[in-house]
Amino acid sequence: MNWKLSFKIALTHLVTKKKQSMIAMLGVMFGISMFIIMISFMTGVNQFLEDITMDNTPHVRIYKPIEIQDRKIISEQRAPSERDWYVVQHQKPKNDMPRIKNGLQVMASIEDMPEVKGVAPLVASQVFYNNGPVQIPGTINGIDVRKQIAVFGLDTKMDFGKLEDLLKGGDMLVMGKGLAEKMGVSVGDRVSVTTPEGNNLTLKVAGIFSFGIAAMDETRSYATLATVQKILQKDPSYITDINIKMKDVNAASVFRKKLENQIPGVYVEDWETANASILAGDKIRNILTAVVCITLLTVAGFGIYNIMNMNIINKMKDIAILKATGFQGGDITGIFLLQSLMIGVAGGVLGLLIGFFFSYLLSKAPFPAASFFRISTFPVNFKLSHYVAGLSFGFLTTLFAGYFPSKKASKIDPVQIIRG
């Protein structure tokens, strides 16, 4: 088979049928450019959401849940005999603290484990922020400031003030942007905080942070471990959470199981469980992208299939002549397959360029909910692999769409056409 000759004939056919070739090419172009735009944007969104959640979520978190115990306290007092019946109605939880036993020692031992990149302790408590007569519910987290910076980079989330100011001592906190707005406070103002137990303390606002996640920014504030322990009137060994960053994110769930076996009486959670809804969102966006792209490419493929079929019907006489003068079935398949592939490659390359152009524009376009999220423009990913995939999809689709008409063309019986 003479590819160069087949190519020449294919090209001549395409050029003489400019309009038809253009339409077929536009179909592929549209499909591929949409693919690029969709996938760049969708993976950009995924990446962005993953980044903001992964920034704030520990890979593994240890805490002590307060649960209703199945074991009845009354039954512990006496040895049960067969005649005894206890009926406990509306059982309440024990007045148990969410304290992790020997928290700081546990933390130190985890810190030494080889899988672990960093560990930070936390004292979390529900509080009311008092804004005149209005009480705003939220949480206050006592942190080890240096560790929190080292492990979670909390200092990078500060909009106003400096996180390190908390270390200067005195009763200070940094609060979420949304919360500060609700309270109408800014750096330097004082807020009063009330715990569920009724303890009250007035704290100075040392800074304002934003994560870009409303649920956090509207409820949360941070202070030092000591400050929160003071509000709660607890001793310096009282911690409620241990947050762990792993060296390898994907090792988290394995590590969680290990910890569960080693540390009794606590609850260990990995980020995949904690962020199940976000991961599900990722999956849904990925599926959506795939469905839309496959649909577009299939439609483009059918377009090419139709156009090639029509093309072959129009070219019956030519095919007959070529065969009569010595072109073989394979030559004919080659000629029409090459036409299809040229359409595919041209459409694909144009699609990539247009896709790049529009995703670039999108990446420069202001994001409408910029005050809500910590970004100013649409999140767009530029990855070579997407472009390679786009071009290969275009190539494969047109190869597939062109194959059957081309095969049909190669089977045309020249005498039937020439006989008239």
Added chain:
Amino acid sequence: MSIALQADNIVKYFLEPEKFQVLKGVSFDVKQGEFLSIVGKSGCGKSTLLYILSTMDTDYEGSLSIKGNKLTGKSQNELARFRNEHLGFVFQFHYLLPEFTALMNVMLPALRLGRYSKEEVEERAIAKLRLVGMDEYAHKHASKLSGGQQQRVAIARALINDPAIIMGDEPTGNLDKANSTRVFDIFRELAQDNQQTIITVTHDMDFANRSDRIIEMQDGLILDIHEPAR
């Protein structure tokens, strides 16, 4: 002289619209360098026979050999290769590829054969076009040529690979007397000087009478094979 083509008891049916025997057992030999004419009334099966001889139609009974190769039963691809190298064909309805130039139409079978480089093929194609008086139209698109001009380009195309046998189905049907004579002279020369075999279907008795031998057909049978009455 060696036998260029041998047809043995060729039988052909058309099944559509109803079963109908077009060729009822046709046998004859053609010698190398011979100029043979097939004549007969319209509808007697001349074109049908020629398509079988040209190896394009493989749906027949009997056997066909060209230059000692038995072609009956060979695959489509083998036959295409054989046609490309050994046969030249001029169709009744001057079929050219409309989107190519006259020159390219002539060059294509030679480029497919690949015996010569592209430059040589082009040179040869120009020479063949000159032979049929179409060299000045070489770069014109086939679709812009008149019927007679297209017919002559088609003849040039049939000659491009120096085939052993050139077949024509009314090759002068679209030509005026002058051009018709010119084509005849070309065929005559090819047969005499190059020892190429010519088989033409024609109803132009002048044309037939100046060939070497005439096959007269009637209703799918050979009525008579004779030398022309001079």
